[in-house]
Amino acid sequence: MLLGLTLMFWPIGRWIQWLASRRIVERMAIAFEAACLVRGGNVAIADAFCESRLARQHGVSFGTLEPSAPLEALIERALPA
Numbered sequence: 001m002l003l004g005l006t007l008m009f010w011p012i013g014r015w016i017q018w019l020a021s022r023r024i025v026e027r028m029a030i031a032f033e034a035a036c037l038v039r040g041g042n043v044a045i046a047d048a049f050c051e052s053r054l055a056r057q058h059g060v061s062f063g064t065l066e067p068s069a070p071l072e073a074l075i076e077r078a079l080p081a
Contacts, residue, residue, distance in 0.1 A: 030054065044070040045077055 030053050037046040048069045052058040
């Protein structure tokens with residue numbers, strides 16, 4: 001409750017700083033995830049991730065990819081035998 005009241009009375013400059021830092025951390029996490037996928041060895045999966053998240057070639061809804069995405073490789077990775 002106290003945190004909610006504190007956030008409610010932040011000046012606008014503080015809100016802008018908070019939102020900007022949150023965005024930077026989100027982008028850093030996505031870059032780290034991309035680096036892990038690239039180093040993981042599956043080029044098709046890494047390329048699909050980089051195109052959809054780093055190049056922002058995806059829709060707004062979760063799970064949307066370009067039609068050229070390697071769907072079979074993605075499904076195989078998600079559901080190993």
